Amino acid sequence: MTVSRSLPTSHHAADLLAKVRARRPRVHCLMNTVVQKFTADGITVVGGIPSMTSSRDEIADFVAKADALTINLGTLDAERRAVIRIAVEIANAAAKPWIVDPVHCDYSRGRLEFARELIALGPTIVRGNAAEMALITDTRASLRIQTGPVDLLSDGQRAVSIQNGHGWMAQVTGTGCLSGGVIAAFMAVEKDALLAAASALAVTGCSAEMAAQEAKGPGSFEPAFLDALANITTENIRERARISHESC
Template structure:
């Protein structure tokens, strides 16, 4: 049974410390546009990314990973097969996984595929408002609706995270990167609501800190990675913006 905790800055900082200590492995089936940025973000929090989408290798890589992140940003027939095989392995070995159904509101075939994945009980499904309104409420999966505030809910538990900066929307892949960080945090924290809240809070605070010494989106991206790597317990305690909305 998962022990649940009140989600606050202190236990978010504890999750960060556990990630840094254990260095979990995250396998990423990621939008090809943002693979490097996502890998850099996972590495910045001291987790270890792997990125292969080879059918010959995927079972071995998922088996060795501690968590799986799936992003539907770039899809083709082969990638769909690889994703389904990866999910079968993750479920068979009880590894946590997150799916981001990017642009499923643009494509009926992508939406149908995302619905197939949701039927396989991901630990977390995460998308923007237009994407998430296409999916019915889930019993076992944490739902994250991203936006100026990130809304997270599972059962009667609900949290809002308000950290972040507008420049995150001007750098391609910050959402994909945060999905990888969520997976890293799920690898060390069995409560998906705490893991995801911690990851979104930390990436949002890193963005706020980076924006204080960046000049725009071009300098924001490396500053964001620097801030993500260097974030401290005190940064989290000072800047965390989390609200509970218990059912």
């Protein structure tokens, strides 16, 4: 994986959000069916243009038109596996960035095998929680993200942590899937995966903190989170982003 020497800062996060809003990148999502609308809304409010089809007849055309691809292994079945394989082939042939989230690969041997098959094809980013990433050991060609109360990112030469976020994110289904879509939108405007992902996670984490100030609980947090993502400013990001540089 080719990397730069740059380390992400709050200024990178603010600048990349401005680029997403200006360029309106297209993000194709092969997403857990439970969270498709929430993910699409999240990509839209940060400035991207989502598409969500998982039709075998259409997937090649949609990925060809997209600037980035995000893949989530939730609600996985044989048809979705076939469509994902087509999408990855198209993305790799066109050198488009893509991210894979091996959701619940710790629950199912078949899902773990499929996750490993995809990771062998060289995604730009592999993103999962601690239990999932404990089983995904060979990510040398990819940026590795372990999510949690603190998000940990490493490309083998640089490592950062993102301390932003709020506990209600864990009580609203799909906040992680949404953040994967936002990461894809940032990858579409920034080739350095570490800068793109750290910036996207800082923006979503800061937005969650702002939303929690307005919400009364998880039910009101969800729409407040979308509002915060839509309205977050450069000043908000620079004041709130907590990005730490770690040793590899």
